[in-house]
Amino acid sequence: MAARRWSPRPWTSSSTVPLVASLGIIAVIYLAGAMSSWAYPAAALAALSYIRPAPVAAQDVDVQWYPSSQTRVNDLAGVLEGTGVWDFVFNSSVTPDERYGVYNWCNMPHVRSSEYVKARDGFTLQYVEVIQRHHKRTVYHSNSFPVESYTWDCDDQGLYGYGEPFAGNRSARAYREGFVSPVNPFQPSGFRGSCQFPQITEEGLDDSWQHGADLYGVYHDLLGFLPGRDGEYRDKVKYRVSNNLITSQVAGMLINGMWDTTEPFPVMSEQEGIDFLAPQYSCPRSSSLFNSIRSSSNPSWRNRTALTGSLFSTLDALSGVPPNDGGWHDTFDHYYDNLSARQCHAKPLPCRLVGGQNSTDCFTQDLADRVYRLGNWEYSQIYRGTPESLAASASSYGVWVAHLAEHLREVVAGTGETLYFHNVAHDGSMSRLMSVLQIDEMVWPGMGAEIVFELYKQDDEDSVPTPQPTPTGIVAPGCSRNNCLRQVIRQSASASSFCPGFTTSASTAVPTWAANCADAAQLSSACGCVVQPTATATTPAPSQTAAPSESGFYVRVLWNGQVFRSASPTLGLMDMVPVETLLAYFDGLVGRRASLVRANCA
Template sequence: MMAAVAASLARHGSAAAVDLSWHAPNATNINNLTQVMAGSDIYGWVYNNSQVPADEYGVYNWCNMPHVRKTEYKVPSSEYKLQYVEVIHRHHKRTVYASNSFPVESYPWNCDDEDLFYYGQPKAGNKSTPTYWQGYQSPTNPFIPTGFLGTCQFPQITAAGLDDSWQHGRDLYGVYHDLLGFLPDDANEKVSFRVTQNVITSEIAGMVVNGMFNTQNEVPLLIEASGYDSLEPTYSCSVSSNLFNSIKSGRNWTAHLTAATSLYSTLDNISGVSPTDSGFHASFDHYYDNLSARQCHGKPLPCKLVNGVNSTTCVDQSIADEVYRLGNYEYSYIYRDDPRSLAASSTAYGVWIGELTTHIRNFINGTSNVVYRHNVAHDGSISRLLSVLQLDVMVWPGMGSEVVFELYKKDTTTPTTTASVMAPTCNHDNCLRQVIRQSASASAVCPTYTATAVTSIPTFASNCGSAAKVSSACSCVVTPTPTSTAAPTPTPSSASGYYIRVLWKGQVLRSSNPSLGLMDMVPLETVLGYFDGLVGVGASLVVGKCNGSIAV
């Protein structure tokens, strides 16, 4: 069976079957420079809080982006069986990078409400004391750092960012374990976690793992060598670097910097940043990071220092909003609007994409038993991935931004039902989880099941223990009575029976590429054909495309 599937994927997953060309994103206010410069707000997005009202969840929130969780998750129809999941997300909110701080900041930033543990310990033998870093400034040292002073590292994940990370893990577990019964109860050999060389991703991972599995046991974090990592990414790719440099040097790019001359003048005057500082003036990256990091943590926007004291000349919300609009314009331009963005991103992120497709193939052919992989990465990682997927509306991926790849196998023997709706207020105990896993059987029995003293317990609900519990579980699984009508054939269909669903911000991602489109049960052959066509099977084309020996 596995050999037949592998042969089908080899036959139907060819690059010739899919469109490998760049397609422009949607035209919106985000990538319209006239609208960006004339705007007066930030599209109703959130920059000052990790939390939003329940009925607003899904709105862009720079401080804590929407992700997969039970309340909004759409369970596919019962004929689709979840096989494998790979998650990649940006780290959660943090302090500002030191390089993005102003020369002199008007207030300190302290992180005394958390501990950053750094220690090593042999696998066997002597134990280590859990030691942590405590920020310290020597009163004797005459050399004072520029930028923010205080007990934080710049950067480090803040206590609030750690809490967001824990909740992110809890929400993922709530879907893939509690709702779908897919994840194991423990962090065992069927799950894998990976981080980058930047320590802030490890700070996130520990909280995510605990949020998911409620464990303080040791859990390995996979990490590649510095300078070769595919997740961040840090491997050398001159073609990609040259393409991105070209994108950020032409007249179409410099037009927005010229249009923002007055804004730059205002910001430089308040911040004390030199107008010749290339880091702050090549793009709005530094100002964006500085202002948004403050606002996400409830800190005041900066004012101009005069003789070491705050003046009344300050960055107000309208100035900050203009910076945020320009930052999102830049990310849309770099990663989607310029036609060269697809080649630049697919070479820079091609190795990770090749790893993703290898993970899927290895699961299908039975050489890997890992069903869930979790990658903690950066905005540059997510941006390049969204660029390759050709997201229809590109934004700057905020804190915690998440992309999820779900692999499904279609069961053609299962009676067709519409998607089950799992009540989010139900208690997902062992009884309900078993009923969810046996949704096909539940679809046939639940609509007419009535609990009485003599009602038997169906075999598919053996964990329930009583007819009353079966009835309660059935009330949480809303499924119509199966019909004898043949299951509708997806268009297009998968010869292998495998399908991919891709989620962005917790909902199905829409690509501008017509072969991908709304990425809801796209035949696996199409997805593999697209990725393989760009980067090669198992990233086999990436080295050649990066060094220029293979055309991009």
């Protein structure tokens, strides 16, 4: 790609971003009932005090915690009494095109050309940073039942791992081949077989490759932003992995999917123990806050514990897990990982073992679905359900956030040489970042879950983006969250004038702004699914109305391939947020170059 040509005005510490109120059709009343949901105000104040004040510039934007919308995921009563797992997918990596965008635990939606919405005219893409969770894998050994009723083999792949000097003798392409020795009297608990627990499975490797191919299809084929595969791309793109080998397994396949190369390719990794991508650095205060959220001092968690005891007893009886094993009962994480890993790979749900043999007393789909619903509720509660969640996440993921901020600053200053930076991380990484950005509808980020930061430069002063209201997309019960509905929510300005008077007939044309709707009937259904909240005089909805960027740079953030929705009025609908606003928000939480993180972790 040709060198960038601009003379940016540097962002200074005196830059401020005024915020004023506005309201649109999908703008939702965040504060209606929200303040009452701060179940324990003393704890809220204490949590906010954990974020040390930053320099003056970072105080010019609101970095307070705001609650996410009330949804089916964080409604504990509905989670406990419901059936199924909404429209979520847990049994296949393949999502039909007409449903692409729905939550798929096995292979989350990501940026791809068929759904990608280009930025508005007048802006040129300058930099892209992606962070994703690894793709699907075997279960962690610690999440296996004490005795598993069948083996799990991975004979359809090789785990390559070898060293080779850049100059000198060459290495064989050695890979690890798992085996079970009939002579070894010391046998592992849990799953047996030729797999490592964990390792990315053959299907997960294919998903990783396709993920890379789809990213190239957008950022090269569709946008012409990345160099071609036969061009000089190696010094323009970077990849980062954690110390956990499963992220390197994903990165290798993803790089080949993007660049069609089998040549050696560097992936960056940091020393174990201080790695900020996973993250691994010590942050006692964050651990204390998260522990507080997952304790009886949190009324919501206390209620969850009181109402799930019988479910845990049922699960323990089927699995053989000791009832006094705290790791299996602090959260539903272990059961969730065990059952979902099986179902994503078309393996049967297990049965209770009697004398080493399967009985007819088995896990049912209803039991698994209850675990999946509760697992998502727990993640919503841990990372977005209390004021402490923001402080806990900002401290423990603040170094990565500061790293991203520096990348953006370098591009704005004209010193950044990298066009594209890709991080392969974990669910704990993604969840903390979603918490820092105050996602409006928190879920447990599934396999391959992705957040994309796109940095644009304004071409001329006439292309200043119109501020968008902060929406939550309240959707009526029973509605299918397909791409048509997502587009109606995303195009709230057009929908607000179109939907009220829309009637269908065989000849009714679908407007261009709703191109993802197959026909007028589907568009009518989507219009009817959007519930417009009623504002009150005492609880106005926060909204995003930021001043134009002083530097002419704007950031668009994508989640599930669509524009990210934040509950914070500072960020709102993250479609062309002035880079100064985002940087000030990050600085207010973690400090310039992570200067607040040590103090916030102590």
